[in-house]
Amino acid sequence: MTSFDFVWNKQGSVNGKVLARKRKKPAESNEGGSKKLENILQKNKVHEKPNVDKFKKDVALPNPPISKKKVPFKNTRKLVNLEQNTPPENPLENDSKRLVKRKKKKDKLAAAELLRLGQKPTPVPNQDRIQHSLFSEKHRTKNISNISGASVVEQVFSSDRTFSYLDIHKYIVSNLEKNNFTTLTNVQEKAIPVILKGGNVLIRSQTGSGKTLAYTVPIVDALQSITPRLERNQGVQALIIVPTRELALQTHEIISKICTFQWVVIGHLCGGENRNTEKSRLRKGVHILVATPGRLLDHILHTSSFKVNNVRCLVLDEADRLLDMGFKKDIIKIVQELDQSKKNCEYDPLALLRGETPKEKSEEVDCDDLYCLRNPKSPKRQVVLLSATLTKGIAELAEFTMKEHTYIDALDESSNINPDHMVIPKTVRQEYMITFVKHRLFTLASVLVAKSKENCKILVFMATSQMVDYHYQLFSNYLAKMPINRGKVKSGDVLLLDEGGESDDEEEIVMDAQFFKLHGSMEQSKRKEEFSGFRKAKRGILLCTDVAARGIDVPQADYVIQYTGPQTDEDYLHRVGRTGRVDRTGTALIFLTHDEQEYVTHLQKHKVFLKERNSSEFSNHLCDLMEEVEEEKAASALQRRFEEAVSKDKELYKLACFAHSSWSRFYNSYPAKLRNIFNFQMVNLGHYVTSFAIKDTPSHVAKVVRGQVANVEPKRLNRKLAIHEDDQPRRPKQAPKRKINSISLRTSEYSSGLDFKKKKKKN
Structure with a gap:
């Protein structure tokens, strides 16, 4: 100074x-x-x-x-x-902004200086890639009103009556007992006697109550009683339409178990199979045909050897699902073709020459009191319509397909039941679990690990087929298998499992349950293989979409997980109905976030009451799996393992990005009735990206899906077909073709063939 x-x-x-x-x-x-x-x-x-x-x-x-x-x-x-x-206002925010700007500026200047000197600068890490902290958010409020009440349940078994009580063939009864079908359910006891009399029936009963046997037993009993015996050239007698291919295979399997009469032929038609094989099967002759609507209509219109004029029993199973999947027009067209084929069959020109009228002929046949399915010459057609819910569309379909019918409801004893109430079998225990968005992936893994130790068969419902493919690949390779030395300490608190580089450690199988997948985008052969393999397996985990939510009966499927919320109340009803079927008990668990917790209150309005489960009940299984003492460390280690696998494997990374993109489209398409609960505008997309084990931001994932970054490999062109101007010289232009100067094209037929000489002009 x-x-x-x-x-x-x-x-x-x-x-x-x-x-x-x-x-x-x-x-x-x-x-x-x-x-x-x-x-x-x-x-x-x-x-x-x-x-x-x-x-x-x-x-x-x-x-x-x-x-x-x-x-x-x-x-x-x-x-x-x-x-x-x-201190100044917002010191942390201002300081962080200044530091970020200074760091970026310094990095740019250093990179420019290195380029000026002719050196290659070190790549700056992408600022878009953010690794979120899993346990940064630990406390959020739960606003669920615990309303105590009794759910509306359906009593599956009303009495101790067995199938021997019915008026059916003794061989059918013995076949049912061999497959552990002994006691009649409530809907079977009410519906089978009415169907045996030949009346049209509209059945309303919940899934898993034995509706399939309610119509298959009368059909088999009626066809085996025809004398003389049926021949294959008589064509289809009973036609059963189901919504999905898996349900068609399952129904075909059930009928084959109870029908040991060799002259009664059973067949099925499913989309995705070889049409020529199906044509040859139909040409030989089938009596009981189980089919999906699309493939059935295709054969009716384009297979000339397929005749449906003898169909005397039409069954529409899971009618509500048929309407939901958009098969209403196909069903209407099928019914019209059946009516038209019946009219064409009744036309007899010889009878008209003899003076007989079709009315007189039909009156003679109607005098027979036999059940129409027992009489091959009967012009009547019985219609059986089955549904788990009764809606306006079901009522309209019933009015179109049959004139008079008997309505059978498994809840007839409860006349004061509100139609808005959801009826679920008594054998199903319903639960819900509220988790943070970033915890969803390892929480699902912990539940699967815990239940696989109990020798359970588990169904996990997801929103889209891309989600199923991604989680199947991730869990099969990185959850069922783990490094042998994953719990050993290398230096300090750093685990070998958390190393950023590649590891050559050997892996061991830590889960006995096998993973399966099922969705509508798979090939038919693969779908058939996966579905039959899961049904035969003693323990397994099936990742699936709603294609497996209707009518599928899996033995010992005692645990159902809804990883994404259903879009309709009917979807929830059918998902839950995959467990606790007939005489078994099961549990249904739904995953919800804190923003989706109002869905529990929504279900309470429909008389469905769920019990809460805490995710910490399954966390100790992650500690055993990852060989960690603390639960948070075990969860973080598993999450890092998933994230490292996704970042290293290009194909898995691509599957993860497409799975997240398909989930966002699904979540944004909820109906207005549930949009206030599953609100896409309120979700944290960054947290959901973490739930797919992706380290990138949502914008970066969207670019990957659109194919704008290098992580997605471009399509490789065929070198023989690809022509590049820089690599190959241009081909020379071909000379134009020379015109043919033919004399025959310019010579008249009256010409002498001599050349015409022009006369010289006189000067």
């Missing part, structure tokens, strides 16, 4: 001389400069008042020390707050 000696002259200027230079010391107050100025003014009161503003501009006063007073400066636009130890 430099000290000045100021002397005022007459003109009002200041002459300053440097007296000495002193070391800079912290001043105790900022009054030093102001006192000097006052002393000078007192000594020179006689002189003219100096220009203070000019003085402050010309002379640099020493910087005043920071004090707790506010010192205003006239030449400044704003008052500067010089309070000591007073």
Whole structure:
């Protein structure tokens, strides 16, 4: 610091001389400069008042020390707050912004300098890639009103009556007992006697109540009783339409178990199979045909050897699902073709020559009191329509397909049941689990690990087929298999499992359950193989979409997980109905986030009450799996294992991105009835990206899906077909074809063939 000696002259200027230079010391107050100025003014009161503003501009006063007073400066636009130890507004936010900007600027300058020197700069890590902390969010409120009440349940077994109580063939009864079908369910006891009499029936009963045997037993009993025996050239007698291929295979299997009469032929038609094989099967003759609507209509319209004029029983199983899947037009067309084929069959020109009318012929046949399916000459057609729910569309379909019918409801005893209430079998225990979005993946893994130890068959319902493919690949390779030394410490607290580089450690199988997958985009042969393999397996985990939610009966499937919420109440009903079927018990668990917890209240309005499960009940299984003591460390280790696998494997990374994209489209398509609960505008997409084990941001994932980044390999062109101007020279243009100058094209048939000579003009 430099000290000045100021002397005022007459003109009002200041002459300053440097007296000495002193070391800079912290001043105790900022009054030093102001006192000097006052002393000078007192000594020179006689002189003219100096220009203070000019003085402050010309002379640099020493910087005043920071004090707790506010010192205003006239030449400044704003008052500067010089309070000591007073932090600025939002210090963390401002400092972080400054640091980020400075870091970016320094990186750019350093990279430019290296490029100028001809060196290759080190790549700057992508700022879009953020690794979210799993346990940064630990406390969120739960606003679920615990309303106590009794759910509306359906009593599956109303009495102890067996199938021998019915008037059916003894061989059918013995076949049922061999397959553990002994006691009649409520719907079977009410429906089978009515169907045996030949009446049209509309059955409403919940899934898993034995509806399939309610119509298959009367059909088999009626066809085996026909005398003389049926021949294959008589064609289809009973036609059963189901919504999915898996349900068609299952129904065909059930009929084959109870029908051991060799002259009664059973067949099925499913989309995706060989049409020529199906044609040859239909040409030989089938009596009971189980089919999906699309393939059945295809054969009716285009297979000439397929005759449906003898169909005397039409069954529409899972009619509500048929309408939901958009098969209404196909069903209407099938019924019209059946009516038209019946009219064409009744046309008999010889009878018209004899003076007989079709009415007289039909009256003679109607005099027979036999069940129409027992009489091959009967013109009647019985219709059986089965549904788990009774909606307006079901009522319209019943009016179109049959004139008079008997309505059978398994809940007839409860006349005061509200139609909005959901009826679920009593054997199903319903639960829900609320988790953080970032915890969904390892929480699902912990539940699967825990239940696989109990020798369970588990069904996991997901929103889209891309989600099924991704989680199947991830769990099969990185959950069922683990490194042998995953729990050994290498140095300090760093685990070998968490290493960023590749590891050559051997792996071991840690889960006995096998993973299966099932969705509508798979090939028919693969779907058939996966479904039959899961049914035969003693323990297994089936990742599937709603294609497996209707009518599928899996033996010992005692645990159902809904990883994504259903879009309709009917979907929830049918998903839950995959377990606790007939005489078994089961559990249905649904995953919900804190933003989706109102869905529990929504179900309570439909008389469905769920019990809460805590995710910590399954966390100890992750500790055993990852060989960790603390639950958070075990969960973090498993999440990092998934993330490392996704980042290294290009195909798995691509599957993860497409799975997240398909989930977002699904989540954004909820109906208005549930959109306030499953609201896409309120979700944190970054957290959901973490739930798919992706380290990138949602915008980066969207670019991958659109194919705008290098992570997605471009389609490889055939080198023989690809022509590149830079690599290959251009082909020379071909010379134009020479025109053929044919004499026959310009010569008349009356010409002599000699050339015409022009006459010379006379001058």
